[in-house]
Amino acid sequence: VAQLNTLAQAAGKKYFGTATDNPELSNTSYVAQLRNTADFHQLTPANSMKWDATEPSRGIFTFQGGDQIVALAESNRQLIRGHNCVWHNQLPDWVTSGSFDNATLLSIVENHCVSWDVINEPFNDDGTFRESVFFSTTGTSYITTALRAARAADSQAKLYINDFNIEGRGPKSTAMAQLVKQLQADRVPIDGIGIQGHLIVGEVPPTFAQNLQDLAGLGVEVAITELDIRMTLPATPELLAQQKADYETVIAACKAVDGCVGVTLWDWTGKFSWVPGAFAGEGAACPWDENFVRKPAFQGIVNGW
């Protein structure tokens, strides 16, 4: 059977990988497959590096959950994408309800950022900045502060801004490009753009490949960071065939763009996918089913590489 990371590396990429989450690690057959580096050379913690997990009280840092996934990856020689530093979701109450002034909130952001998907989802779909607690208090200063703090904490880590609905050309992708250009002009460290890739079967944007090339053309890395392609349930042979084609389209686009360094699934099995919990009536978004059996989508990825 073809192996997804082996193929990605043969195509010149740094990795093919997957998200995973701490509760899943008690499932031994799941972990056995997760450790198969022929498929997965990179792991992203789906929850345990988020702010509510890592700084539940101001200045009190807890890294047990994240460390567990890092340890697993290290023991297995897999890479880690740290996810994430600053996001408007999964924030502890002390941040959202703290009513901090600009300077205080920037110092809180500075203190929190060590590395990783440093900024997560800063934009609205129309390309305006999202009115998070960070933007409404500091404007875009929080982005600069977070990136500089992350670089100071780790000179080696690749620092990304990550978002969804920037898969095709459009106002949000243009806004991301503008932000990166501005950061570059201001000499703020920015190494990469994360394109989440939470897609819908039959709706991969036709400009996907061009858009990847546009963003890579800014001189930063791009990566597909959270790939899954969901459908309205029940899954039918037709939907599964379209899903296979859609996975192939996404992978082939990354393969064709030199600056696209890797692809990460937002978990590989339907058993642990976030989709049914987030989108009512939808699911079957991953290349393996709930029983860890490969679906046509797996072959789509293979074909794409």
Ligand code: XIL
């Ligand atoms: C999701 C996790 O997978 C879920 O377990 C959690 O309940 C909510 O967050 N975009 C992101 C990810 O950047 O952090 C989200 O992960 C999915 C959407």
